[in-house]
Amino acid sequence: MALTRKDVEKVSLLARLRLSEAELETLSSELAQIISYIDLLGEVDTEGVEPMAHAVEVSNVFATDEVKPSLDREQALANAPSSNGRGYLVPPVLGS
Amino acid sequence: MLRAATDEVIWCRLFWGVDRHNSDRYFSMSLLEHSACELLQLLEEGKTSSVELAQAYLDAIEARDSQIGSFLRVDAEAAIRRAEQIDRRRGKGEQLGKLAGLPVAVKDVLCDRETKTTCASRMLESFRPPYDSTVVAKLKAADAVLIGRTNMDEFAMGGSTENSAFQVTRNPWDLERTPGGSSGGAAACVAGGMAPLSIGTDTGGSIRQPAGLCGVVGMKPTYGRVSRFGLIAFASSLDQVGPLARSTQDAALLLETIAGHDPQDATSLDVAVPKYSATIKQPLKNLRIGIVREHFAEGLDAEVETAVRDAIKVYESLGATVKEISLPHSKYAVATYYVIAPSEASSNLARYDSVHYGYRTDRAAMLKELEEERKELETAGDQAGLNSLDSPLVRMYRQSRAEGFGPEVKRRIMLGAYTLSAGYYDAYYLKALKVRRLIRQDFDAAFEEVDLIASPVTAQPAFKLGAMADDPLSMYLVDLYTVSANLAGLPGISLPCGFSSGGLPIGLQLQAPPLGEETLLRGAYMFEQATDWCRRRPSLER
Numbered sequence: 001m002a003l004t005r006k007d008v009e010k011v012s013l014l015a016r017l018r019l020s021e022a023e024l025e026t027l028s029s030e031l032a033q034i035i036s037y038i039d040l041l042g043e044v045d046t047e048g049v050e051p052m053a054h055a056v057e058v059s060n061v062f063a064t065d066e067v068k069p070s071l072d073r074e075q076a077l078a079n080a081p082s083s084n085g086r087g088y089l090v091p092p093v094l095g096s
Numbered sequence: 097m098l099r100a101a102t103d104e105v106i107w108c109r110l111f112w113g114v115d116r117h118n119s120d121r122y123f124s125m126s127l128l129e130h131s132a133c134e135l136l137q138l139l140e141e142g143k144t145s146s147v148e149l150a151q152a153y154l155d156a157i158e159a160r161d162s163q164i165g166s167f168l169r170v171d172a173e174a175a176i177r178r179a180e181q182i183d184r185r186r187g188k189g190e191q192l193g194k195l196a197g198l199p200v201a202v203k204d205v206l207c208d209r210e211t212k213t214t215c216a217s218r219m220l221e222s223f224r225p226p227y228d229s230t231v232v233a234k235l236k237a238a239d240a241v242l243i244g245r246t247n248m249d250e251f252a253m254g255g256s257t258e259n260s261a262f263q264v265t266r267n268p269w270d271l272e273r274t275p276g277g278s279s280g281g282a283a284a285c286v287a288g289g290m291a292p293l294s295i296g297t298d299t300g301g302s303i304r305q306p307a308g309l310c311g312v313v314g315m316k317p318t319y320g321r322v323s324r325f326g327l328i329a330f331a332s333s334l335d336q337v338g339p340l341a342r343s344t345q346d347a348a349l350l351l352e353t354i355a356g357h358d359p360q361d362a363t364s365l366d367v368a369v370p371k372y373s374a375t376i377k378q379p380l381k382n383l384r385i386g387i388v389r390e391h392f393a394e395g396l397d398a399e400v401e402t403a404v405r406d407a408i409k410v411y412e413s414l415g416a417t418v419k420e421i422s423l424p425h426s427k428y429a430v431a432t433y434y435v436i437a438p439s440e441a442s443s444n445l446a447r448y449d450s451v452h453y454g455y456r457t458d459r460a461a462m463l464k465e466l467e468e469e470r471k472e473l474e475t476a477g478d479q480a481g482l483n484s485l486d487s488p489l490v491r492m493y494r495q496s497r498a499e500g501f502g503p504e505v506k507r508r509i510m511l512g513a514y515t516l517s518a519g520y521y522d523a524y525y526l527k528a529l530k531v532r533r534l535i536r537q538d539f540d541a542a543f544e545e546v547d548l549i550a551s552p553v554t555a556q557p558a559f560k561l562g563a564m565a566d567d568p569l570s571m572y573l574v575d576l577y578t579v580s581a582n583l584a585g586l587p588g589i590s591l592p593c594g595f596s597s598g599g600l601p602i603g604l605q606l607q608a609p610p611l612g613e614e615t616l617l618r619g620a621y622m623f624e625q626a627t628d629w630c631r632r633r634p635s636l637e638r
Binding site: 012092 | 319320333362365446462495498503515517527529531533585
């Protein structure tokens with residue numbers, strides 16, 4: 001599957017990355033090269049093989065449902081780039 | 097127990113230009129040469145103190161790390177304070193932890209509430225975790241003296257430590273070469289005598305590869321053996337924390353300190369941890385070593401091949417039987433890895449939204465630029481452009497992430513977002529998960545016939561810094577021998593097995609079935625005892 005520059009632009013929005021013209025250019029060719037290497041997987045017969053999401057397949061790990069202390073507000077906000085002491089501040093989402 | 101090897105004395109002379117009879121200095125220098133197990137004994141016998149030990153290592157860092165660059169941050173005062181507390185408690189006859197008074201370096205990817213945790217990224221340059229990772233908590237409980245945070249490839253993505261946003265780390269054996277990565281600082285500080293023990297992480301070889309390139313012992317445990325709680329995630333189904341040390345015995349000691357079930361990591365295994373350090377000296381009887389046909393192929397450096405084949409002969413001389421085996425899907429391991437790891441990374445790194453923590457772009461400049469773009473589009477009457485223009489919030493995410501992440505991290509996020517995106521998920525991600533199972537099945541079949549698999553760690557010794565800067569795919573292919581263990585979840589160890597004609601270390605990798613750490617360490621110890629590669633040290637000048 002050929003990777004186009006338009007694909008790269010679309011993925012950069014999905015990945016919430018703003019890329020410069022130069023980065024879009026370089027990434028288009030680098031990713032195309034990597035993807036064409038990855039296409040090697042196409043030759044493997046995987047008919048009937050179950051996907052393996054984890055190396056050690058542990059399932060149904062339950063924890064007892066008990067209330068434990070969590071981060072208090074001050075700690076939770078301590079690393080915020082912008083906060084008013086009660087919550088996180090972001091640019092306006094609605095209107096302008 | 098204390099070794100007074102000749103090369104150690106020569107080493108001291110080279111480095112310090114002093115004679116061993118300059119006794120005080122010699123003693124403090126020799127503290128830098130002993131294994132962690134020997135240092136523990138010296139501490140217990142009162143022949144040194146935690147403070148003296150911490151000071152010796154802090155002095156070594158001061159003297160050498162301006163050349164090597166293994167540490168991102170060292171808090172000398174905090175280390176000495178901590179060492180004083182341990183000495184005081186030892187003086188009172190209190191029961192102390194397993195690593196009492198030993199300096200330990202930690203890769204800057206494991207949360208520690210007492211220091212910043214940056215992942216060598218601008219994104220987390222000022223991040224102070226509100227809690228300790230389980231591994232750091234266990235080290236503290238074991239009374240280790242945490243002396244500093246080591247450099248790494250940004251978010252552990254890379255194999256040369258050149259992707260650090262902050263500094264270059266150099267190989268102590270040749271300052272123009274890479275120490276490997278991503279745990280490059282972790283390996284270089286041990287090789288350079290600046291820490292007896294250090295903690296790294298391994299997602300596709302990030303402990304074993306730098307250990308191999310720096311001539312130290314490095315081990316990736318079975319997936320789930322060590323808790324990932326508080327480990328900043330790269331690829332969650334592959335990441336594993338492990339020890340780097342000067343000897344297998346030291347690695348065993350450090351591993352048994354950090355291993356074990358942790359309810360805070362749902363993927364950690366609820367299996368008892370053997371006392372590795374107690375059994376490591378027992379040789380394995382009737383040991384069956386497998387060598388993989390596909391491993392000795394084109395691209396493998398002749399000197400590396402010779403060193404590894406010689407290592408296998410050592411095992412034969414120790415009574416092991418050697419059997420050639422096949423891992424037919426091994427040629428697909430790197431491709432599989434570079435679908436799965438970036439996919440998981442793109443998902444994990446979505447958390448860096450510049451809202452909750454991490455770097456945020458300058459708000460005013462960002463809004464001003466956005467407004468200018470809008471005006472331009474309006475003037476041009478470009479309705480489609482206006483419709484697709486970022487909202488201020490989306491632009492804040494995109495701009496912050498663009499400025500906070502380095503090129504390799506962006507490349508992997510992009511690759512992962514692409515392989516997970518609609519239309520490609522089945523072709524890439526799902527396909528890779530299926531091949532992953534086939535790779536695991538190859539190993540399961542192989543371990544029916546052999547106990548350990550021996551192989552190179554890398555196809556070449558350490559390469560020159562900058563050599564792969566413009567070629568990401570070649571850089572990825574360096575992981576050829578190491579990624580399979582992560583995909584299959586196996587434990588693997590890298591230990592020194594020779595030197596190139598240019599004086600660069602060559603590593604031997606051993607792999608064992610899941611939870612086979614005890615066999616792995618005992619097997620590695622046998623080799624270490626039969627050879628002296630582990631005792632070689634680089635000659636560093638001041």
